[in-house]
Amino acid sequence: MKKITMKNAWIIIVLFFVLGFFVPVLGILGFVCMGTPILQALLGKGKIHCQKHCPRGSFLGKFLKKYNLGLTMPKWMRSRGVKHALLITMITMLLLGFVHADFTLMGMAHVLYRLMGMSFIVGIIMGLTFTPRSWCVVCPMGHATGIIKDIKVEVKSCPGC
16 A cells, blocks of 8 residues: 555545545544544654645645745734634534534534535635645644644653653
């Protein structure tokens, strides 16, 4: 089996959206998309997912490199405050969606599919406006893995621990 790299990871997100459209329960695989970077960060691999395996980043980098305005992303969009707000917003939307769906498999699959779709569209808009992978700068999963990495480094370097 071929190794998943930034060169070919885009296929995963395309398959997710195409198959999820025809077989909605497959939206539950959104947990894999969200869980993999978190698991890798918890295992001490930092933001390796963002750098080498992210299907969304792979898609944006591959297909938008010729079609972007190349504008500079405003400084405020890159701030930790915006990244925190986006992470909290996404978690809130996810949890409220699950509650509204009564935590049923099909309901959660729809919530995940919609959330992944909305963030994908925002990523494409950002990629067309700024640079192809500008979504990666504010990506909630990338930000969460960065927080985990920072916490793990803090814990390791704690002199009294």
